[in-house]
Amino acid sequence: MSRQILILPGDGIGPEIMAQAERILASVNDSFALDLVSVHDLVGGSAIDAHGEPLSAATLALAQESDAVLLGAVGGPKWDKVDMALRPERGLLGLRAGLNLFGNLRPAILYPQLADASSLKPELVAGLDLLIVRELTGGIYFGQPRGVRINAQGDREGFNTYIYNETEIRRIGRQAFVAAQKRGKKLCSVDKANVLEATVLWRDVMIELSAEYPDVELSHMYVDNAAMQLVRAPKQFDVMVTGNMFGDILSDCAAMLTGSIGMLPSASLDANGKGMYEPIHGSAPDIAGQGIANPLATILSVAMMLRYSLSAEAAALAIEAAVGQVLDQGLRTADIYSVGTERVSTSQMGDAVLAAL
């Protein structure tokens, strides 16, 4: 029975990197007889331009009936002046909420071939392989009430609500514990329990859950300290789990430790393994249309999709091995180029991965 993938290239470099990812997907679809069918649609700025909104009901419905979603990137200066409720980012948030993608897996891996790219000293990041599990459909991103109002003094007042219930915490906690079980068996839960009550509950629930995962060593860290420790000694971490807002900040920080965010994929999962997959980098409007963007994060997102949503581990491994091979060959897009390597374009990088497959 064929399964459906919704392809959402998005804005900026999105279409360029997606074109390469689709070639890879088509290739493994054939060679591994996966019987995948792709459908395409618009999201973000391109959807605003076409329909006046960043995520149409039809697109969301298509996403809901698909087995997985592959997304490029959204946003750009063109839509910066658009009303908050209709900005490109809302398309992304709408997909996360509309598909119940509460679990965001963000690996930060330093490829040995790219060790020099990190801004950290090599010995501190060599072999870095950490996973941030970020809650994605709750917390302050979605909490009500929210808005800008006039207060009793006649002042404008902006407000948001940071809120988590134990059911939400438990389901993301389980995902993180299970991820840790499959890796180094160390889970660090990040909160600000010395100040925020919302995260006191977070910590309590993580402690309760840990009884079910006796093989995983649970620790807790305040978010300010976590930001420091990521910079000081990132290899102390195996899996980190945290809320939406802290996860946004820490996962970008962790990704940057590798020096090559053009390489990092991500998965956003619901309770049943359905997911949306996207590079962690943005739409990079400054280099869009030049054919120089790095398609590897999107290609590696295809691998994650095959692994997590399509039970096609062998195909996932094949893609990851092919990416390793092109790096070994010294091929580099501009963002990861260094002296002594060979600079290639977006499509040449696609060619090389395809050849390595």
Added chain:
Amino acid sequence: MSRQILILPGDGIGPEIMAQAERILASVNDSFALDLVSVHDLVGGSAIDAHGEPLSAATLALAQESDAVLLGAVGGPKWDKVDMALRPERGLLGLRAGLNLFGNLRPAILYPQLADASSLKPELVAGLDLLIVRELTGGIYFGQPRGVRINAQGDREGFNTYIYNETEIRRIGRQAFVAAQKRGKKLCSVDKANVLEATVLWRDVMIELSAEYPDVELSHMYVDNAAMQLVRAPKQFDVMVTGNMFGDILSDCAAMLTGSIGMLPSASLDANGKGMYEPIHGSAPDIAGQGIANPLATILSVAMMLRYSLSAEAAALAIEAAVGQVLDQGLRTADIYSVGTERVSTSQMGDAVLAAL
């Protein structure tokens, strides 16, 4: 007319580092004829032990009638099980709120003598000198409503409120613009205006304010990107201004970029220049009582106090120069020790600064 300094050594290494800072304060008090009088009190864990609460009304009153407060550090595992409302940190938060210390200045300076201590590559941090201006009495730290309740589904639910009104934003904004005017004239305001309404207002007010400071170049950055840029290229920043929560995270991250948080002081100011001064590092209970803690951050906090609250710029500069001299002499406490330098104790470091004065 004599001015009063409230000395709050606090917990852990607090008393040890404060003892050295007091020697320095006494020395400049004499040599610059500052006519400062010190009074002492307890805060944090030591106050819990003595009075059952981390900040007594009497201590707060003493702080209110003093011209400045010098604080060591609070907290430790001994009080980890204490009820949230009575934890050592509440003493700190109570002082901030009770004294209206809305403006937190956190410099992240890399001392050339300690360039190796950074986990970043030397060329990325050499000469680093950035200032984070953090709002300290508002935002999600103090927002109401807050707590843990049972929701309609019978679930526990933790919640906090992220809230800023334009008056609060304007006063911290002014402080940041003025700080930028005295430095490199670049101000980067950090928010999450693509998601949080509270920070949409923050950005709007910063833009409104910028008309009054045409000599300062204002830019905006999302907090996730700011965390990345701090790791990637911290020297792009001069002054950053942000809310309480983001400031907590980013200032610790920025401090860690220097690799020597034992060196970094901070100031927390009200609208009239009154302030509380403290090292940015914590109470380090693991090394308390061993006489090995670095007193320089507290000593440099004395310099900030002299500069911002006591109009004693010459004395501040003298202390800063003396600290530079002991670093030049190769004297190092354990936290900043490296091969080829001379390891000294807390009190020996105090001796050396005193001699250099």
